[in-house]
Amino acid sequence: MSTSTTITPITLTAKDFATDQEVRWCPGCGDYSILAQVQKIMPGIGVPKENIVIISGIGCSSRFPYYMNTYGMHSIHGRATAIASGLKASRPELSVWIVSGDGDSMSIGGNHTIHMLRRNFDVNLLVFNNQIYGLTKGQYSPTSEENKVTKSTPMGSIDHPFNPLALALGADATFIARSMDRDPKHLQMVLTRSHQHKGSSFVEIYQNCNIFNDGAFEVFTEKSTKADEALFLEHGKPLIFGVNQDKGIKIEGLRPVVVNLSDGVNADDLWIHDEHDFYKAQILTRMFDDTKTEGHFPRPFGVFYQTERACYEDVMAMQIDETIATKGRGNLDKLLRGKEVWEIA
Amino acid sequence: MAANEELLQDVVIKFAGDSGDGMQLTGQQFTNNTALLGIDLATFPDFPAEIRAPIGTLPGVSGFQLHFSSNRVYTPGDIADVLVAMNAAALKVNLKSIKPGGKIIANIDGFDAKNLRLANYPEGINPLEDGSLDSYELIKIDVTKLTRESLKDFTDLGTKERDRAKNMFVLGFIYWMYNRSLENTIEFLKEKFGKKETILQSNIKVLQAGYNYGDTTETFTTRFRVEKAKMNAGTYRSIMGNQALAYGLIAASEKSNLPLFLGSYPITPASDILHELSRHKSFGVRTFQAEDEIAAITSAIGASYGGLFGVTTTSGPGMALKAEAMGLAVMLEIPLLIINVQRGGPSTGLPTKTEQSDLMQAYYGRNGECPMPIIASSTPSDCFDVAFEAVRIAVQHMTPVILLSDGFIANGAEPWKFPKADDLPNIEVAFKTGLAEGEDKFLPYLRDEKLARPWAIPGTAGLEHRIGGLEKQNITGNVNYEPENHQLMVNIRQEKVDRIAQYIPEQKLDSGPEKGKVLVIGWGSTYGAIKSAVLELQAEGHAVSHAHIRYVRPFPKNLGELMQQFDKVLIPEINNGQLIKIIRDQYLIDAQGYHKIMGVPITKQELVDVITKML
Numbered sequence: 035m036s037t038s039t040t041i042t043p044i045t046l047t048a049k050d051f052a053t054d055q056e057v058r059w060c061p062g063c064g065d066y067s068i069l070a071q072v073q074k075i076m077p078g079i080g081v082p083k084e085n086i087v088i089i090s091g092i093g094c095s096s097r098f099p100y101y102m103n104t105y106g107m108h109s110i111h112g113r114a115t116a117i118a119s120g121l122k123a124s125r126p127e128l129s130v131w132i133v134s135g136d137g138d139s140m141s142i143g144g145n146h147t148i149h150m151l152r153r154n155f156d157v158n159l160l161v162f163n164n165q166i167y168g169l170t171k172g173q174y175s176p177t178s179e180e181n182k183v184t185k186s187t188p189m190g191s192i193d194h195p196f197n198p199l200a201l202a203l204g205a206d207a208t209f210i211a212r213s214m215d216r217d218p219k220h221l222q223m224v225l226t227r228s229h230q231h232k233g234s235s236f237v238e239i240y241q242n243c244n245i246f247n248d249g250a251f252e253v254f255t256e257k258s259t260k261a262d263e264a265l266f267l268e269h270g271k272p273l274i275f276g277v278n279q280d281k282g283i284k285i286e287g288l289r290p291v292v293v294n295l296s297d298g299v300n301a302d303d304l305w306i307h308d309e310h311d312f313y314k315a316q317i318l319t320r321m322f323d324d325t326k327t328e329g330h331f332p333r334p335f336g337v338f339y340q341t342e343r344a345c346y347e348d349v350m351a352m353q354i355d356e357t358i359a360t361k362g363r364g365n366l367d368k369l370l371r372g373k374e375v376w377e378i379a
Numbered sequence: 380m381a382a383n384e385e386l387l388q389d390v391v392i393k394f395a396g397d398s399g400d401g402m403q404l405t406g407q408q409f410t411n412n413t414a415l416l417g418i419d420l421a422t423f424p425d426f427p428a429e430i431r432a433p434i435g436t437l438p439g440v441s442g443f444q445l446h447f448s449s450n451r452v453y454t455p456g457d458i459a460d461v462l463v464a465m466n467a468a469a470l471k472v473n474l475k476s477i478k479p480g481g482k483i484i485a486n487i488d489g490f491d492a493k494n495l496r497l498a499n500y501p502e503g504i505n506p507l508e509d510g511s512l513d514s515y516e517l518i519k520i521d522v523t524k525l526t527r528e529s530l531k532d533f534t535d536l537g538t539k540e541r542d543r544a545k546n547m548f549v550l551g552f553i554y555w556m557y558n559r560s561l562e563n564t565i566e567f568l569k570e571k572f573g574k575k576e577t578i579l580q581s582n583i584k585v586l587q588a589g590y591n592y593g594d595t596t597e598t599f600t601t602r603f604r605v606e607k608a609k610m611n612a613g614t615y616r617s618i619m620g621n622q623a624l625a626y627g628l629i630a631a632s633e634k635s636n637l638p639l640f641l642g643s644y645p646i647t648p649a650s651d652i653l654h655e656l657s658r659h660k661s662f663g664v665r666t667f668q669a670e671d672e673i674a675a676i677t678s679a680i681g682a683s684y685g686g687l688f689g690v691t692t693t694s695g696p697g698m699a700l701k702a703e704a705m706g707l708a709v710m711l712e713i714p715l716l717i718i719n720v721q722r723g724g725p726s727t728g729l730p731t732k733t734e735q736s737d738l739m740q741a742y743y744g745r746n747g748e749c750p751m752p753i754i755a756s757s758t759p760s761d762c763f764d765v766a767f768e769a770v771r772i773a774v775q776h777m778t779p780v781i782l783l784s785d786g787f788i789a790n791g792a793e794p795w796k797f798p799k800a801d802d803l804p805n806i807e808v809a810f811k812t813g814l815a816e817g818e819d820k821f822l823p824y825l826r827d828e829k830l831a832r833p834w835a836i837p838g839t840a841g842l843e844h845r846i847g848g849l850e851k852q853n854i855t856g857n858v859n860y861e862p863e864n865h866q867l868m869v870n871i872r873q874e875k876v877d878r879i880a881q882y883i884p885e886q887k888l889d890s891g892p893e894k895g896k897v898l899v900i901g902w903g904s905t906y907g908a909i910k911s912a913v914l915e916l917q918a919e920g921h922a923v924s925h926a927h928i929r930y931v932r933p934f935p936k937n938l939g940e941l942m943q944q945f946d947k948v949l950i951p952e953i954n955n956g957q958l959i960k961i962i963r964d965q966y967l968i969d970a971q972g973y974h975k976i977m978g979v980p981i982t983k984q985e986l987v988d989v990i991t992k993m994l
Contacts, residue, residue, distance in 0.1 A: 108847025116674035120681025149670040364662035366800035
């Protein structure tokens with residue numbers, strides 16, 4: 035088995051991570067930007083190209099591996115997280131990235147997602163959330179808003195949607211972040227942080243499906259509304275947003291409230307973002323209201339939460355090493371012989 | 380007084396009691412004791428699906444049948460010479476499988492009013508008292524009372540704890556009956572209860588009390604002895620099927636230098652493979668108890684993709700869940716082993732009972748044209764060789780392989796002349812390590828003479844490539860939807876599996892003449908019953924032969940020719956006729972079937988009767 039750790043001598047560029055395969059997403063799809071940002075950060079993460087593996091499931095986003103000049107597998111619907119778990123358990127030195135969509139990771143593959151997160155394999159799960167089924171041509175997804183009219187729900191969907199980050203936090207993910215296709219710099223930052231995190235990273239990326247669900251995230255991405263609707267989190271900085279950066283979030287008791295800085299509220303009294311605060315992370319993930327409702331909270335973007343916990347693959351390897359250190363390497367003859375034998379002459 | 384000793388050739392004994400009575404342990408101890416004397420044997424543990432069905436009821440009966448002999452033994456026996464019945468339910472369930480004139484050793488305490496009622500005996504009827512067992516030799520022992528009495532000095536123990544040692548009394552008594560030493564069981568108890576001195580001593584005390592009871596009460600004026608069997612010279616041990624599968628996998632891992640990865644979800648009767656492999660981390664074995672059957676196989680796919688040997692173990696219902704992922708493995712063309720320890724179906728079916736009804740599922744149970752090699756184990760020790768061989772085929776032919784075992788083999792035990800590590804062949808593995816001279820681009824679906832594609836694992840510089848479940852373009856492996864390419868790839872995947880026939884041994888006859896009247900063809904756990912039946916008929920001078928198929932897909936290349944040498948072909952199976960359909964389909968021969976699907980093995984006598992009618 036190869037455990038190549040050669041440092042790539044030449045400096046790679048984003049182009050080195052592109053393949054000769056024609057990219058076949060619909061023109062204008064948010065996936066193009068995500069692909070570009072992933073290709074941009076790859077040369078800088080310090081991992082030789084041959085040690086990077088991208089595993090995907092099924093759906094528009096899952097075509098991703100074909101366009102990345104690394105090792106890759108376009109697997110079956112919902113199972114990328116489980117395949118990645120087996121790969122990482124077997125080859126801990128590899129940098130494993132999972133590309134999935136809202137249907138792939140939270141509907142058909144929901145079970146594997148939560149179990150991978152609790153086991154904390156050191157992998158990066160990128161969920162391209164477009165709140166719709168694109169590849170099957172427009173049915174509602176587990177993140178679609180209630181009452182959504184789609185091909186399969188002519189009278190509006192009845193399902194209550196998942197809150198992906200709250201779900202990930204509920205499964206004890208050790209890194210939780212949100213970004214969007216239309217903010218390349220922010221997305222690059224989140225992807226890099228995701229790679230740097232040791233443990234399962236859950237990255238939700240708002241991705242526009244311009245064919246079946248165009249404008250789903252418009253209020254967060256368009257210049258005219260972004261400043262008021264999106265709240266960018268930075269560790270150690272107060273939660274401030276708004277066109278004039280004059281609105282903030284404060285904690286009163288156990289609840290967050292929106293305050294106006296021009297009303298004499300001091301920035302020091304605001305909620306200071308702490309990525310390591312599990313309880314505050316719960317509140318942040320719950321700032322998820324319908325943007326059409328009166329008095330709603332802005333939607334947070336950035337790294338919500340990050341913590342350290344032992345990774346499954348490391349403890350698995352440790353148990354093997356410990357066994358061999360104390361008992362010695364297994365002896366096949368001894369195993370086959372067992373404890374009790376008899377001779378026939 | 381010293382009892383006389385009578386020499387017996389062949390004994391079938393069945394231990395039966397409530398599932399909490401410790402009959403499996405009793406049976407296993409007696410089995411080990413028997414094996415260590417070089418007596419040939421086969422076992423058949425038969426237990427309820429419930430961990431503890433209501434105490435004393437018919438569904439709660441747990442049995443352990445052991446056939447031991449100074450002749451060669453191939454089955455656990457059709458019918459018991461001796462039944463140990465710990466309660467009324469155990470007697471009722473097993474009465475039909477005791478030989479007329481056989482011995483019944485009954486625990487009187489298990490036949491009180493409550494137990495009789497739970498076993499559905501009519502009010503006031505006790506089979507131990509009403510003469511209904513007159514055609515048997517009935518030995519009544521108040522095991523509970525005698526156990527309690529022998530422990531009267533163990534004041535630390537409550538009645539419940541004392542009663543738990545009942546099975547040791549029975550075991551001690553049987554040891555006396557067959558003139559055995561208590562040594563190996565005392566050693567076993569020391570290991571099991573080493574730190575709990577009182578429990579250890581009380582168990583030894585009861586074991587000895589059972590033995591002494593036989594000695595002092597003159598229950599039998601004769602004790603029995605079975606001599607060593609005439610087996611091939613060598614060193615033997617006792618082995619169970621699931622254990623042998625685990626050992627075969629470890630051996631293959633050692634001989635291929637491929638670390639083993641097992642992805643598995645607990646399911647009866649396959650879980651013991653997971654348990655066994657989890658204990659052998661010193662061989663670098665990675666075991667992963669997945670969240671479900673699908674994650675179990677897909678994690679194994681991830682491991683094989685990474686250059687380990689990925690295995691998943693399951694039983695029928697789990698097999699159904701893994702089907703899509705097997706299809707992925709067929710498309711990816713990577714090594715993988717799927718072990719199905721078959722049980723009664725459909726659906727949840729009969730989890731603890733045996734059946735051979737997943738052959739069609741293994742052959743055809745996936746979407747698309749999705750051929751996979753299939754290999755089947757026939758006895759507990761055969762599981763070792765079959766697991767080893769399955770790994771060889773998977774690695775050298777770059778294909779997922781299905782291994783079929785079943786509940787009967789999984790839990791059955793037999794003597795095993797185990798191999799030496801040095802005598803096992805190496806399994807050559809050739810990872811592609813980089814681009815060759817003059818090769819400017821890696822072609823992941825370029826094939827060798829076996830039609831196997833290169834195994835290029837992540838971490839290998841210059842071979843970065845993408846694979847997946849979409850149809851592949853021949854040679855390049857790129858996604859391709861062209862009609863001609865799909866036809867070509869479907870053909871290649873089939874031919875790749877068919878070509879394995881050139882790399883496996885030809886089908887041999889297990890016994891019998893090369894030409895004759897009837898050829899009995901079997902696969903899997905019917906081996907022992909077919910072998911015994913055919914040997915018996917051969918001894919009577921009939922031209923009957925037996926072939927047992929290990930390589931079920933593809934078949935050995937001479938199978939058709941071999942069948943042509945016989946007037947008639949019989950295919951007995953514990954299903955409604957599955958192998959027979961495939962044989963008829965591939966060879967257009969008028970094979971006859973014998974099908975029984977009752978959750979129990981086919982008996983020798985049934986087969987003797989069926990074959991006799993064909994002669």
